[in-house]
Amino acid sequence: LGAAGTTTMRNSYASSNEFTTTILGQSVTLKRMGMQYNVNTTQARDLWEEDVNAFSRVEMYYIQAPDVRLNADTVATGSTLDTTPLATGSGTISATGTVEITSSSDPEQALAGSSGNVLDILDTSHSAEIFFSSNVESITFNYGGNAGSISVEARDSNGAVVDSFSQSSTAGGEPAGPQTLAGAGIRSIYWEDPSGNYAPLDNMCIRSGQKPMVIAPILMLLLNN
Numbered sequence: 001l002g003a004a005g006t007t008t009m010r011n012s013y014a015s016s017n018e019f020t021t022t023i024l025g026q027s028v029t030l031k032r033m034g035m036q037y038n039v040n041t042t043q044a045r046d047l048w049e050e051d052v053n054a055f056s057r058v059e060m061y062y063i064q065a066p067d068v069r070l071n072a073d074t075v076a077t078g079s080t081l082d083t084t085p086l087a088t089g090s091g092t093i094s095a096t097g098t099v100e101i102t103s104s105s106d107p108e109q110a111l112a113g114s115s116g117n118v119l120d121i122l123d124t125s126h127s128a129e130i131f132f133s134s135n136v137e138s139i140t141f142n143y144g145g146n147a148g149s150i151s152v153e154a155r156d157s158n159g160a161v162v163d164s165f166s167q168s169s170t171a172g173g174e175p176a177g178p179q180t181l182a183g184a185g186i187r188s189i190y191w192e193d194p195s196g197n198y199a200p201l202d203n204m205c206i207r208s209g210q211k212p213m214v215i216a217p218i219l220m221l222l223l224n225n
Contacts, residue, residue, distance in 0.1 A: 068093065070130075070204040072101050072117035079117060081130070090208035091134035095119075099128040104202060108176040109144030118144070118200035126199075127192035132206070136186040140205040142177030145170030148196030154181040155188045162186050170199070178203070 020029045035047055068088045070078040078086055078093070082101050085094035102120040104110060109118075121128040136154075143150055151166040162183035167174065170193075181189070193199035 066090070068206040068208070070119065070206065071114075071202055072119050073115075078119065081119070090206075091132060093130060093132055093206075095128070095130040098122070099130060102198075102200065104144070104200065105198075106144030106146045106170070106176065106200070108146070108170075108172065108174060109142055109200065109202065112142035112144075112176040112178065112203075114142055114144065114176075114200075114202040118202040119204065120198060120200040121191065121193060123197045125192075126194055126197060127190065128199075128201075129188055129190040131188045132186070134208065135184070136206055136208055137184070138180055138182035138207045139186065139189050140178050140180040140207075141201045142203050143167075143170070143179065143191075143199070143201050144176050145193055145196060145199045147171060148193045148199065150191060150193050150199045152179070152181065152189065152191040152201070154183060154186045155190055156185045157187040159188075 022028065035042075035045065037045075066089060068090055070081070070086075070093070072078045072081065076086075079101060080086075081093065081095045082099050083096060085092050085096065100120045100122050101117050104114045104116060104118045106114070119128065119130070139154060141152075143152070148170060149166070149168050150170050152164065153161045154163045156162050162185065163181040165179050165181060170176070189201075189204075191199060191201060
């Protein structure tokens with residue numbers, strides 16, 4: 001953060017000494033702070049807040065963590081997730097021994113956009129689960145089976161259900177998505193078909209939870225004239 005100096009640009013600070021906005025849904029408040037010493041040579045001390053002598057402009061730059069996509073067609077999109085955790089820019093995704101990579105064979109799921117490989121339940125347990133090392137705020141996917149039913153749960157770190165979806169039949173002609181589960185603190189997605197051994201998810205879009213932006217006091221000092 002920094003001030004652009006004395007210019008004719010529109011003033012970005014109100015006389016109340018606060019500028020409040022939102023960034024990616026997070027509330028952000030800027031306060032003007034001052035110190036009588038040069039911050040380039042003196043450690044921060046004796047700070048105060050100012051309501052006057054507004055400066056001209058503050059620019060903030062930020063990026064949003066990209067969505068993670070899983071379709072099991074390439075290593076980067078989870079084709080080895082059944083044996084090897086996947087490192088992403090938003091954390092690690094793991095499903096070693098808890099998911100099976102199979103080929104897509106559901107016509108309705110294909111119409112929903114699925115092709116190639118899919119993320120399927122295990123034959124032994126009729127269920128699957130994918131884990132996230134950091135919080136996720138939503139997961140969108142299409143689904144299939146062409147027989148039996150399907151139940152999907154987004155769970156937190158304690159295994160509690162954050163959001164869920166179920167469909168009593170995945171037979172021919174039934175919907176296949178897309179479907180979205182959302183909520184705070186999602187750390188895994190669990191799904192099952194109690195009556196069958198084929199209940200695949202595909203084209204999974206995982207949106208990471210955004211962390212609040214914290215502005216350190218030393219940066220706020222740069223706002224002083």
